[in-house]
Amino acid sequence: MITFNDIGVGLGKAPLKKAVILLSGGLDSLTCLAKAQADGFSCYPLAFDYSQKHRAELHAAKHIAAHYAAPLKIFTVPALGQLGASALTDDQIDIPDYIGDGDIPVTYVPSRNIIFLAIAYSYAEVIGARDIFIGTSAVDYSGYPDCRPEFIKAFANMANLGTKAGVTGRPFNLHTPLIALSKVQTIALGTELGVDYSMSISCYRANNDGLACGSCDSCVLRKKGFSGAGFPDPTPYIEGVIV
Amino acid sequence: MITFNDIGVGLGKAPLKKAVILLSGGLDSLTCLAKAQADGFSCYPLAFDYSQKHRAELHAAKHIAAHYAAPLKIFTVPALGQLGASALTDDQIDIPDYIGDGDIPVTYVPSRNIIFLAIAYSYAEVIGARDIFIGTSAVDYSGYPDCRPEFIKAFANMANLGTKAGVTGRPFNLHTPLIALSKVQTIALGTELGVDYSMSISCYRANNDGLACGSCDSCVLRKKGFSGAGFPDPTPYIEGVIV
Numbered sequence: 468m469i470t471f472n473d474i475g476v477g478l479g480k481a482p483l484k485k486a487v488i489l490l491s492g493g494l495d496s497l498t499c500l501a502k503a504q505a506d507g508f509s510c511y512p513l514a515f516d517y518s519q520k521h522r523a524e525l526h527a528a529k530h531i532a533a534h535y536a537a538p539l540k541i542f543t544v545p546a547l548g549q550l551g552a553s554a555l556t557d558d559q560i561d562i563p564d565y566i567g568d569g570d571i572p573v574t575y576v577p578s579r580n581i582i583f584l585a586i587a588y589s590y591a592e593v594i595g596a597r598d599i600f601i602g603t604s605a606v607d608y609s610g611y612p613d614c615r616p617e618f619i620k621a622f623a624n625m626a627n628l629g630t631k632a633g634v635t636g637r638p639f640n641l642h643t644p645l646i647a648l649s650k651v652q653t654i655a656l657g658t659e660l661g662v663d664y665s666m667s668i669s670c671y672r673a674n675n676d677g678l679a680c681g682s683c684d685s686c687v688l689r690k691k692g693f694s695g696a697g698f699p700d701p702t703p704y705i706e707g708v709i710v
Numbered sequence: 711m712i713t714f715n716d717i718g719v720g721l722g723k724a725p726l727k728k729a730v731i732l733l734s735g736g737l738d739s740l741t742c743l744a745k746a747q748a749d750g751f752s753c754y755p756l757a758f759d760y761s762q763k764h765r766a767e768l769h770a771a772k773h774i775a776a777h778y779a780a781p782l783k784i785f786t787v788p789a790l791g792q793l794g795a796s797a798l799t800d801d802q803i804d805i806p807d808y809i810g811d812g813d814i815p816v817t818y819v820p821s822r823n824i825i826f827l828a829i830a831y832s833y834a835e836v837i838g839a840r841d842i843f844i845g846t847s848a849v850d851y852s853g854y855p856d857c858r859p860e861f862i863k864a865f866a867n868m869a870n871l872g873t874k875a876g877v878t879g880r881p882f883n884l885h886t887p888l889i890a891l892s893k894v895q896t897i898a899l900g901t902e903l904g905v906d907y908s909m910s911i912s913c914y915r916a917n918n919d920g921l922a923c924g925s926c927d928s929c930v931l932r933k934k935g936f937s938g939a940g941f942p943d944p945t946p947y948i949e950g951v952i953v
Contacts, residue, residue, distance in 0.1 A: 488743055490935050496909060508742075525878055526726075538794075542788075542789035542790075542793075543788045543789055544787060544789050545785075545786045545788070545827050546758075546785035546786055546787050546832075547832070548787075549785055549786065549937065550829075550833060550836055552830050552835075552836040555948070560825070571874050571878075576832075577832040577835040577836060577873060577874065578828040578829065578832035578835070578869070578872070580872065580874060581824070581828035581831070581868070581869065581872050581873075582825055582828045582829065582832070585787060585824035585825045585828055585916040586789050586793075586821065586825065588820070588821050588824070588826070589789075589790070589793050589820040589821035590754065592795075592820040593793055593794070593795040605797070612871065612872055612873060612874055612876065612877040613872040613873070616873070617871045618868065618871045618872040619868055621864070621868035621871050621872070621874065622868050623863035624864055624868070625861065625865050625868045626821075626824065626826070626942050628855065628858070628860050628861045628864050629821070629823065629824050629856040629861040629864070629865065630820060630821060630824075630855060630856070631814050631818055631855055631856065634855040675862070692933075698835075
């Protein structure tokens with residue numbers, strides 16, 4: 468039974484502040500949701516169906532949102548599939564194994580975080596949230612330009628100039644609690660918060676059963692995180708993969 | 711017959727620079743396309759199907775692109791329809807007559823230009839264009855925050871920090887040739903460039919035959935432009951509307 472007190476109204480308690488959380492279904496966004504909830508926000512996660520090959524992440528996002536009793540909204544953006552030119556959305560481009568040569572990999576999706584954040588702000592504006600959380604990290608990441616602090620800062624500035632809320636005295640706060648954390652530190656933080664990482668899927672080549680390949684960019688970074696943190700890796704891998 | 715010379719290659723002539731043009735099908739974006747083409751760009755217009763009620767603008771965009779022999783790309787963004795909360799996309803909110811009280815009207819679509827510009831940049835990155843044109847004006851406009859010069863400048867800065875092209879020494883140029891022009895000046899510029907404004911439709915309530923209501927925000931601004939410029943208004947209005 469929900470009482471007034473449970474939902475933060477009634478006995479003089481202020482209602483929780485709403486926060487919109489970008490939830491891909493991966494390790495970072497799961498940690499980010501757990502952190503926002505631990506910080507006292509009422510969380511509104513959103514995920515994107517952008518014609519990505521790794522559909523398993525959408526199932527993971529649903530699972531995670533249900534676990535945290537947070538209402539998940541899935542927004543559909545076929546435009547990114549129409550654009551193609553990324554290994555994540557284009558059938559003509561295979562998703563490669565981890566290379567780690569410092570170049571931006573072919574899994575880069577042009578303007579992805581700009582589009583996702585813009586929709587997140589739009590959603591925040593509609594539901595009356597002032598806080599947006601994104602789990603980007605500039606430490607252990609794939610070199611995508613739209614994960615770096617310079618970009619995040621410029622986006623936050625731009626969005627407060629381009630939205631009704633921003634220009635009418637109700638600016639948004641863009642939170643990036645993982646921006647300076649390594650994967651090891653993120654996993655340590657999440658574990659402290661009681662996160663069950665078996666719910667998340669990071670793999671770009673995950674199959675329909677949610678099994679990970681173990682060798683793409685995203686798998687390699689995730690595996691390094693668990694081994695560095697000294698925690699058992701709960702990821703279900705495709706049989707035969709040496710982890 | 712197309713010769714090498716016509717397409718700018720062959721006799722030592724450099725190929726035209728590609729430009730991506732946001733083409734809503736309205737008066738401003740039509741002028742913007744004409745200007746970019748007159749300035750010597752090879753134009754790649756793009757339009758958006760974002761569940762807007764005024765579908766007539768998509769037909770106008772196709773007509774305009776065909777007229778200028780430019781390949782139109784229509785990107786689909788159902789997310790904006792899913793969000794609703796704007797008179798342009800939400801069946802629960804009627805599109806009002808022009809009010810002009812200085813407030814941001816209910817036709818405001820949260821983050822629309824952020825999302826549209828992000829997709830335009832993405833498209834530019836994919837086709838190898840460095841130039842993007844948008845026909846926003848900060849003079850005769852509906853008060854939308856994402857049409858103001860401060861926003862445009864911040865977006866251009868952010869996007870060069872958040873895209874592969876931007877961070878690898880091939881920054882984008884965001885052109886706003888109409889930003890400081892009144893509607894009268896825009897129509898005068900377009901007329902000088904030979905623009906046929908009967909191809910465009912600005913009305914938020916245009917019917918399926920492409921007839922304009924004559925009384926919404928967008929119609930009123932357009933009508934003032936033609937009367938101020940001293941040119942006949944070629945807009946086909948719904949019968950019975952006094953223009």
